Amino acid sequence: MVFTLKYNNVSESREIPQEYYTIKDLIMDLGLSTQTVVSKQNDELVIEDTVINDGDEIKLIQIIYGG
Amino acid sequence: MDCTKCGNPNVIIKKEQSGQYLCKDCFIESIEKKVIKTVRKEKLLDKGDKVLVALSGGKDSVTTLEILNSFRELNIIDICAVTVDEGIDNYRQDGVDIAIRHAERLGIEHRVVSLKDTYGITLDEIMQKPNHRGSCSYCGVFRRTIINKAAREMGATKIATGHNLDDEVQAIMMNYLEGNTDNLTKLGAKTESEAEEFTVKIKPLREIPEHEIGLYVVAKELEVHFAGCPYAQQSFRGEVSDVINKLNEAHPTIKYSTLRGYDKIKNALKDDFKKDYSHGRCVKCGEPAANKLCKACSFIEELKGD
Structure with a gap:
């Protein structure tokens, strides 16, 4: 069971x-x-409580940088 | 969980402070309605205003421009924008390009003003000086001066900045913890100076959490510059931000309660602690100054001496 992280x-x-x-x-x-960060599952925005499934592409977009 | 407002099963946010789940469309609508509510509640805009948006190309300023543009579309206000190019290699140009594209998309008057053209030096060059005071000191002062000057030259009646809820709560707590009552009197949704050369500043995003602004631009597919400044350093603001965010995990309304508490005591603070400054002119550039030189020109003189 694997997923792709971007x-x-x-x-x-x-x-x-x-x-x-x-x-x-x-x-x-x-x-x-x-x-x-905000999260996308298979190119759709989702909440962080979303369960990751086999074959999913999960994209994390960093929206806040430190400083 | 389905969207609390419309029942759409594809939710994109769980708002911890209210318990609401929202789908993309309801979330975008909620942000825009909330900003418009702040504008009305705090009387940030007057009909006929020309608002200069301080447009860096980052998420906060692009959101400010996007939502204020709805007032422009209703012919309530006019909008122009200025982008300050601090001169940071491999960082700033992306934001400048994005700002130019947004201004072109909306058809608004836009200027890009560089530190190099204005003061003859870039931030990169300043940071090569042996006795520099740290990038943020120069950046803040030069940017404020450039934006204020651009507002006057472009005939703007208001300057809109992208300060969000997190920025405002950090500023309240930092100044309280440092005992800086003078700075505490200057916060708020609308900042007016007794010196008429300083244009009124407004913060339409003051009640929107930073994370929600990030989600808004991604949901709306707005082009923004997501990147960290290479000169960003661990600052007192960063430490205060970490503490507030940690508290926010168990107490998700704490940012709003801090803001509301401050708003309740702000007038009392102003009555007791507001200082009267003498408003002279900088002998070098003519900008308003409390001393012989304005802060920007005193920095330049100091840098020349290094």
């Missing part, structure tokens, strides 16, 4: 580590904050 011009294939693995779980695993 973030900051990088595209990579990742294993879905557990059942009901959400975009929020992914954001946490990447060490990011849900406050700094």
Whole structure:
């Protein structure tokens, strides 16, 4: 069970580590904050509670930069 | 979960502060309605105003332009824009290009003003100087001066900036924590100066959380410059922002309550702490100045001496 992660011009294939693995779980695993990104699942905007499915393309768009 | 307003199953946001789920169309409508409500509540616009939008090409300024343009379409106001090119290689040009494209798309008067043309030096060159004060000190002062001057030259009656809820709450808390009562009197949706050379500043996005502005531009497919300034540094503002965002996770209404609390005491703060400044003219550039030189010209003199 794999999905494609697109973030900051990088595209990579990742294993879905557990059942009901959400975009929020992914954001946490990447060490990011849900406050700094918006999420797309298969090119559609979704909320972070969305469960990632086999074959999904998940795109995280960074909208807030530090400073 | 379906959209709380229309029942659409494709929701794009769960608003923690209200418990609402919204689909794309209802979310876009909610942001635009809220900004229009702020404009009306705070009396930010008068019929016939010419509003200069400080347009960097980033999400906040593009959103400000996009929503204020609805007032222009109703012939309530006219809009112009200025973009400041600070001279930061491999960063600024993208934002400048995006700002130009938005101005062309809407057919508004637009100027790009560079630090190099105005002061003879870029921010990159300043940062090569051995005794510089840090990029943000120069950037803030030069930008404010350029925008204010452009407003006068373009006949603008208001300057609209993209300050959002997070910016405003950070400023309230920073100034409170630093005991800076003078700066606390200057915050708010509308800032007027006694010096007539300073154009009235308005903040139409003051009640919109920064994250929602980011979601708005992505949902509306507006072209914006998403990138971090290469000179961004860990600042006191950044530390305060981290604390507020941490508190916000368990207390999702805390940004609004901070803003509302400040708005309740603002008049009392002004009555007790507002300082009267002498308004002279800078002997070098003629801009308003409290001292012999305005802040921008004093920076330039200091940099020449390095």
